[in-house]
Amino acid sequence: MPVIRAQELARSLAAGTLVELSATDPGVVHDVPAWCRVHGHDVISCKDQDDEYVIEFKIGAD
Amino acid sequence: MTFSSSQKRKAAALISGGLDSMLAARVIMEQGIEVHGINFFTGFCVEGHTSAIRERHKIKHKRNNALWCAEQLGIPLHIIDISTEYKDIVLNPKHGYGQHMNPCLDCKIFMVGQASTCEYANEQGFDFIITGEVIGQRPKSQRREAMPMIARESGAEDKLLRPLCALNLEPTLPEREGWVDRSRLFGFHGRDRKPQIELAKHFGFKDYAQPAGGCCFLTDKHYSAKFRDLMRTRGKRDYELDDIMLLKVGRHMRPNTRFKLIIGREQGENKYLQGYQKRFLNLRTMSHEGPLALIDGVPNDSDIELAARIVARYSQGRTAAEVEIKATWPDARERAMRIVPLTPLEISDDWHV
Numbered sequence: 386m387p388v389i390r391a392q393e394l395a396r397s398l399a400a401g402t403l404v405e406l407s408a409t410d411p412g413v414v415h416d417v418p419a420w421c422r423v424h425g426h427d428v429i430s431c432k433d434q435d436d437e438y439v440i441e442f443k444i445g446a447d
Numbered sequence: 448m449t450f451s452s453s454q455k456r457k458a459a460a461l462i463s464g465g466l467d468s469m470l471a472a473r474v475i476m477e478q479g480i481e482v483h484g485i486n487f488f489t490g491f492c493v494e495g496h497t498s499a500i501r502e503r504h505k506i507k508h509k510r511n512n513a514l515w516c517a518e519q520l521g522i523p524l525h526i527i528d529i530s531t532e533y534k535d536i537v538l539n540p541k542h543g544y545g546q547h548m549n550p551c552l553d554c555k556i557f558m559v560g561q562a563s564t565c566e567y568a569n570e571q572g573f574d575f576i577i578t579g580e581v582i583g584q585r586p587k588s589q590r591r592e593a594m595p596m597i598a599r600e601s602g603a604e605d606k607l608l609r610p611l612c613a614l615n616l617e618p619t620l621p622e623r624e625g626w627v628d629r630s631r632l633f634g635f636h637g638r639d640r641k642p643q644i645e646l647a648k649h650f651g652f653k654d655y656a657q658p659a660g661g662c663c664f665l666t667d668k669h670y671s672a673k674f675r676d677l678m679r680t681r682g683k684r685d686y687e688l689d690d691i692m693l694l695k696v697g698r699h700m701r702p703n704t705r706f707k708l709i710i711g712r713e714q715g716e717n718k719y720l721q722g723y724q725k726r727f728l729n730l731r732t733m734s735h736e737g738p739l740a741l742i743d744g745v746p747n748d749s750d751i752e753l754a755a756r757i758v759a760r761y762s763q764g765r766t767a768a769e770v771e772i773k774a775t776w777p778d779a780r781e782r783a784m785r786i787v788p789l790t791p792l793e794i795s796d797d798w799h800v
Contacts, residue, residue, distance in 0.1 A: 386488050388511070389528050409722030411715060412511070419514040423524055436721055 388416040391442075395426065400446045403429070407439045414438050421445075456626045457481045458608075459562045459573040462524060463492075463662045464512025466655040467579030467611060470646050472520055474610040475577050478627055483571060484524035485562050486513035489533045489554075490691045491664045512656040519652065525567045530688050533557070537665065538684045542587075547671035549663060551588035552597070555580075559601035575606040575621045582612045583637040591615075611635045611643070664695060673699055676800045680704055680744070689723065693741070696720065699800040700757060706744030707800065708754050710761055726777055730758045733783070734771035737762025752786060757798075759788035 387408040394404060406417060417440045418428045425445030432439045460472040462484035476482050517524035536557050540550030555578075562568060562576050582591050594616060598607045605620040608627065613619070614634030621627040635642045647655060656662075664670040673694045678684050680701070696716050697709040708730075711717035717739040720729075727741040728751070740758045742751070755772040764770035765788050774782045 386526070386528065388514070389488055389526050392526055409719065411719065416511045416514060419511060419518060420524075420526075423514055423517045436718075 386410075387413045388420045391417055391420060392424075395424070395444055398444045400444050402444045403441060404444065405439060405441045407434075407437045409437050411438060413440060417442070455479070455481055456574045456621070457483070457571060458575050458577050458621075459483055459485050459568060459571070460522075460577045461558055461562055461579070462486050462513045462516050463579070464516055464656055465579065465662060466643055466647060466652075467581060467584070469516040469520065469579070469652065469655060470643060470650070471577050471579040471610045472516075472522065473650050473652075474632065474646075475608075475627065476520065476522070478631060480627065482520070482522050482577070483573070484513065484517045484520070484522050485565075485567065486524055486526045487533075487558050487561065488526055488528045488530060489537075489663070490530040490688050491533075491537075492662045512662065515656075527561065527565055527567065529557075529561060534686065545585075545587045545666065547666055547668055548674050549665040549671075551585065551663075551666075552593055554663075555588045555593075555597050556600045559597055559603050559607060563601065563603045563606070574626065575608055575619070576603050577608050577610055579611060580609045581635045581637075581643075582615050608632075611646075664691075670694060673800050676701065676707075680707070689726075693723065693743075697741075698761070700794075700798045701800050702753055702757070702795070702798045703750065706742050706746035706750050706754065708740050708742055708757060710740040710758060711738040724775070728774060728776050730755055731773050731775070732758060732762040732764060732770060733773050734769075735762045735764030735767065737764065737770075751782075752784065755784050755786045756789045757794065759786055760791075760794060762788070764788060 387406060387410055391406055414431055418431060421428050421442050427443045427445065429441040429443060458475055458480050460468065460482050462468045462472065472482050472484065514524055536550055536553045540553040542552040545551050559576060580589050582589060582594060598604055608619045608621050609616065610632050612635050613629065613632035615636055618629055622629040677686060677690055693709055696719055697711050699707060699709055701707040711720050720739045720741055723741055727743060730740040738758060738761050742754055746754065751774055758772060759770035762770060769785050770788055772784045772786060774784065
């Protein structure tokens with residue numbers, strides 16, 4: 386589940402780090418931004434590319 | 448012992464994404480307790496996920512309800528992947544299944560136990576655990592006798608508080624210690640949802656999920672049938688995460704015991720299935736618009752031809768004299784076929800899983 390991978394990754398990253406996450410699962414375009422809002426990360430972009438969805442977010446201070 | 452504001456207590460709330468767990472968390476937050484949400488990923492609990500896959504479900508909420516609840520409550524939500532450990536719960540439930548393949552009682556015991564002992568719980572040092580359980584709400588896992596059983600077998604014991612039905616149960620540790628004011632808890636019971644809806648109104652929750660099966664696909668008759676078929680045809684009670692994810696997507700057809708077809712029903716599902724196409728023999732319609740189909744199993748040559756004819760039936764070429772289908776194997780071998788689509792009468796009802 387992409388949001389769990391994002392969660393585990395975020396735990397080890399410093400605030401301000403940019404993360405790019407790509408997945409074929411369309412759930413990510415709803416789940417990852419929601420997870421970012423809950424945990425104070427900033428979604429930079431969310432793109433539907435050819436075979437996958439790519440979301441870029443910045444790790445928040447919390 | 449009375450509650451001291453200098454010693455703020457912390458609770459872990461099991462957040463399923465439904466109304467009850469959301470209310471339970473809010474009731475405890477009202478008492479000044481710091482609440483953190485915990486949600487478990489079992490592989491079976493992704494209703495919102497499926498509607499996100501299917502483009503035609505545009506009207507449905509395309510959201511993860513647990514994350515949405517956490518956002519409404521303003522609490523952190525930690526999602527824990529228990530899909531590997533959960534296999535044993537699904538395949539060998541000590542307390543048996545519910546109406547379908549749902550091991551609800553074992554599931555609840557396992558989740559409460561995990562919420563007590565997982566790494567996140569140890570890091571956070573929770574004082575107690577809360578759930579949205581209501582006595583009599585569900586016939587198996589929320590019957591009165593199950594409540595102490597869950598507390599005991601999970602190891603949570605009297606640190607497990609059910610704020611929505613606490614007045615029907617013995618006081619728990621947080622109540623006895625005065626961390627939580629028992630008089631501000633509730634005595635809901637039974638299947639009537641009115642008290643929860645009233646409480647939601649009181650808290651100003653206008654939008655909330657009320658999934659009939661408690662967010663779990665194992666309570667679904669059709670999903671359970673596909674799950675049983677998977678284990679029966681494999682000849683063993685076992686599964687991988689991808690197996691159970693694929694059971695949520697597409698039209699599943701099993702013309703014989705050697706193979707099953709998973710046919711995308713629309714563009715969203717086709718796109719999702721694309722993520723698996725390098726791991727399965729797959730069929731694509733070349734001469735017409737059509738679905739992507741995966742073949743699970745070990746089909747022989749005539750099975751592949753039959754599969755191609757079935758896929759053609761679900762393509763725009765269903766009434767054409769001939770349809771071109773390309774089969775691609777995981778090792779990149781390809782085979783082009785020109786076949787005649789099956790007619791509706793040639794597709795046996797028994798093939799639908």
